[in-house]
């Protein structure tokens with residue numbers, strides 16, 4: 613999904629000083645350059661194929677040669693957290709991070725955030741359905757956003773509970789919504805719902821706790 617990381621807001625949260633938790637990142641809509649989106653898209657295709665291809669063994673050998681060559685090309689440019697365009701490219705699905713689901717924000721306002729996207733072959737659990745472990749990833753990310761949109765950017769997830777109501781299909785456009793249900797001092801209680809059209813696939817709730825200045 614696309615959004616700036618919360619760290620930028622952590623700075624604003626304390627009048628320009630870092631305040632607990634997140635280092636000082638900023639959105640990077642441009643600094644990946646004109647090819648970064650295409651690179652991430654190709655890498656996502658590779659992720660799908662890495663978990664689905666069943667070629668002759670020598671094809672894996674040739675693919676491994678190319679993968680090692682690509683890694684060698686990029687390794688000299690490995691940068692510390694917050695410097696890569698990955699996770700900061702707010703115009704790209706999943707902010708350009710391969711860890712994040714390739715979803716896009718569709719709405720962001722205080723108390724409510726929505727997003728849409730697909731689970732891909734890479735996210736397969738079994739029998740055509742998404743792996744149960746990727747749903748908490750989706751909810752955790754959007755819960756961070758809705759907490760941020762509520763004005764509590766320097767918060768971390770204390771707990772997150774997912775109820776799986778129906779199997780989640782792959783390669784089908786789905787929607788997710790997160791809302792703030794209540795707030796109590798440092799605590800923000802949030803909930804979310806994942807939909808396939810009018811069918812509820814999963815719901816979740818979580819407690820986000822605002823960090824103290826000394827907390828990582």
Ligand SMILES: CCCCCCCC(=O)SCCNC(=O)CCNC(=O)[C@H](O)C(C)(C)COP(=O)(O)OP(=O)(O)OC[C@H]1O[C@@H](n2cnc3c(N)ncnc32)[C@H](O)[C@@H]1OP(=O)(O)O
Pocket residue numbers: 617618619752755756757760765766767768769770771797798799819821822823824827
């Ligand atoms: C904008 C960017 C947002 C990004 C968000 C991304 C979300 C993430 O994935 S963060 C990564 C996953 N989460 C973590 O790693 C968090 C690890 N845990 C921690 O750091 C700490 O346990 C932390 C900060 C959550 C709470 O620690 P601490 O501040 O010491 O809590 P503590 O003072 O004991 O509790 C604060 C309140 O929360 C409550 N609380 C804390 N944990 C829980 C819990 N698991 N269940 C229920 N209540 C809890 C306490 O009861 C207390 O309530 P009250 O004030 O009413 O007495």
